[in-house]
Amino acid sequence: xxxxxxxxxxxxxxxxxxxxxxxxxxxxxxxxxxxxxxxxxxxxxxxxxxxxxxxxxxxxxxxxxxxxxxxxxxxxxxxxxxxxxxxxxxxxxxxxxxxxxxxxxxxxxxxxxxxxxxxxxxxxxxxxxxxxxxxxxx
Amino acid sequence: xxxxxxxxxxxxxxxxxxxxxxxxxxxxxxxxxxxxxxxxxxxxxxxxxxxxxxxxxxxxxxxxxxxxxxxxxxxxxxxxxxxxxxxxxxxxxxxxxxxxxxxxxxxxxxxxxxxxxxxxxxxxxxxxxxxxxxxxxxxxxxxxxxxxxxxxxxxxxxxxxxxxxxxxxxxxxxxxxxxxxxxxxxxxxxxxxxxxxxxxxxxxxxxxxxxxxxxxxxxxxxxxxxxxxxxxxxxxxxxxxxxxxxxxxxxxxxxxxxxxxxxxxxxxxxxxxxxxxxxxxxxxxxxxxxxxxxxxxxxxxxxxxxxxxxxxxxxxxxxxxxxxxxxxxxxxxxxxxxxxxxxxxxxxxxxxxxxxxxxxxxxxxxxxxxxxxxxxxxxxxxxxxxxxxxxxxxxxxxxxxxxxxxxxxxxxxxxxxxxxxxxxxxxxxxxxxxxxxxxxxxxxxxxxxxxxxxxxxxxxxxxxxxxxxxxxxxxxxxxxxxxxx
Numbered sequence: 001x002x003x004x005x006x007x008x009x010x011x012x013x014x015x016x017x018x019x020x021x022x023x024x025x026x027x028x029x030x031x032x033x034x035x036x037x038x039x040x041x042x043x044x045x046x047x048x049x050x051x052x053x054x055x056x057x058x059x060x061x062x063x064x065x066x067x068x069x070x071x072x073x074x075x076x077x078x079x080x081x082x083x084x085x086x087x088x089x090x091x092x093x094x095x096x097x098x099x100x101x102x103x104x105x106x107x108x109x110x111x112x113x114x115x116x117x118x119x120x121x122x123x124x125x126x127x128x129x130x131x132x133x134x135x136x137x138x
Numbered sequence: 139x140x141x142x143x144x145x146x147x148x149x150x151x152x153x154x155x156x157x158x159x160x161x162x163x164x165x166x167x168x169x170x171x172x173x174x175x176x177x178x179x180x181x182x183x184x185x186x187x188x189x190x191x192x193x194x195x196x197x198x199x200x201x202x203x204x205x206x207x208x209x210x211x212x213x214x215x216x217x218x219x220x221x222x223x224x225x226x227x228x229x230x231x232x233x234x235x236x237x238x239x240x241x242x243x244x245x246x247x248x249x250x251x252x253x254x255x256x257x258x259x260x261x262x263x264x265x266x267x268x269x270x271x272x273x274x275x276x277x278x279x280x281x282x283x284x285x286x287x288x289x290x291x292x293x294x295x296x297x298x299x300x301x302x303x304x305x306x307x308x309x310x311x312x313x314x315x316x317x318x319x320x321x322x323x324x325x326x327x328x329x330x331x332x333x334x335x336x337x338x339x340x341x342x343x344x345x346x347x348x349x350x351x352x353x354x355x356x357x358x359x360x361x362x363x364x365x366x367x368x369x370x371x372x373x374x375x376x377x378x379x380x381x382x383x384x385x386x387x388x389x390x391x392x393x394x395x396x397x398x399x400x401x402x403x404x405x406x407x408x409x410x411x412x413x414x415x416x417x418x419x420x421x422x423x424x425x426x427x428x429x430x431x432x433x434x435x436x437x438x439x440x441x442x443x444x445x446x447x448x449x450x451x452x453x454x455x456x457x458x459x460x461x462x463x464x465x466x467x468x469x470x471x472x473x474x475x476x477x478x479x480x481x482x483x484x485x486x487x488x489x490x491x492x493x494x495x496x497x498x499x500x501x502x503x504x505x506x507x508x509x510x511x512x513x514x515x516x517x518x519x520x521x522x523x524x525x526x527x528x529x530x531x532x533x534x535x536x537x538x539x540x541x542x543x544x545x546x547x548x549x550x551x552x553x554x555x556x557x558x559x560x561x562x563x564x565x566x567x568x569x570x571x572x573x574x575x576x577x578x579x580x581x582x583x584x585x586x587x588x589x590x591x592x593x594x595x596x597x598x599x600x601x602x603x604x605x606x607x608x609x610x611x612x613x614x615x616x617x618x619x620x621x622x623x
Contacts, residue, residue: 001371001372001373003372003373004336004372004373004374005303005373005374007305007306007307007564007567008564008567008568009564010336010557010560010561010564010591011561011564011565011568011587011590012590018568018572021571021572021573022568022571022572025571025572025573041373042373043303043369043373043374043375044303044375046303083305084306089491090296090491090509090512091296092296093296093299093300093305094299094300094305094306095305095306096305096306096571097303097305097306098306108370108371108373109369109370109371109373110370111366111367111369111370119355119359120359120399120400121359121362121363121400122401123362123363123366123401125366125369125370
């Protein structure tokens, strides 16, 4: 299973120079870029761990690519994403978010069903990997 | 047009009998609209021999306080304030016999937060008025004081993206086809395949409600099975617009509650349920953290003809007030009506915080939105992966691109169709961000992406050359004149 979150998950994995082009686009738009990682890829896991603060005044995409690689050294078997924040009034949220690192093995998710009244089903989605404690999942 | 006010006052004004509207005070060429006035711009086509200024005054009168004859009871009211005032009449460029009439309405003429009340005044009576051959409401300026009486879209573009965890690209959808006849079980199959293949959303069509071939509860149950399976298979948040349109509010609430209980992120209504029902459903959506999709079913009966009806840009403004999150707004390149400049005007009304006057896109007034949430436009009807560069160029990033036939009609099946669309989209966004001239190089970018994606190659082969080049019936009256510098 390949986790399809993020803007470019249907393309082949991005090279560092490809990551650079996308990050520079964000910087040129005035967005602050940051790096985040997690070993819990649940679609509703909003808060991945922050690899430092968003790089607010950084003019150079190379600095972000450097941080991605630093993060890979420590969390190479986790998911790592790059996200860009736009602080403009009326948006004040994320403008671009894409995965730049994946675990070697992505076991995917399990759907659990609880049958309740009237043929209704309560669904829950669970990552196979998160059965293990944080830090020992991949 | 040069014609001073010849308004009568006092005894001359209120003698029993019939008086021209312009003499009754509905034509005030010196009137300066107040910041709090609602302004309507009508395109009027007077009957032969009818003075355009009198026609404009009549529209002002009939959409505010007037009746066909003088009534003394006017004098019991602050009638000067309540009279709508036509203050400007211009001939329409290149259209003999048509005039743009600007009419200002005092804020006190309207009930706060009621589209029904607004429309009862502005379009309630005047469209059948005999001295006019035709009448079209082209645009409205809504004052901030009035906008602030509405809650606006329940979710808005930004929060929708946060909930779906989807940023930086258009969302992808597909309407389930055939739109009538599938059983619930078969219907859910289409939903699963499309979402599993890479779409974010699938959609009920406007006329899928609860017919003999598929009861609504069955549809909802099978669709949510499909949504959850697809979500688990991709790790993404997925949705399907469950159409809750029904014959009564009670029934719509019942269906919406069921969709909520099943965990759907989005429900859908049709424009034909009416403005009040739309506002009620928007309130329900706000109370239940639900994205509200509006299918503009029926709108072309009154939006399409240039000389009569209501422009869709006005409908879009009303819907932003009423509070829907998604609204169909044209594709430019697809099978349904949509001139590029006019469509841009619609999209701007939905997505911008401020619309400056822009006659070339049909926007006649500066419009502030007072931080009302933005609506996500939906582009649907005859579009396919091979047009991705044009779609992004014309429609931008905050839009749902709905490929119904362009997903389900793929030769290798629905999942392959969905994947082709998603790969085409991501490749084009990547190229745009990387500084490529993607509009010009679109076909090469797609061909390159297709090397890693057989379904995209097949889609490009099947639908290459499919275009719908017909002249639009609804286009702006003003064109950009190149300036020499």
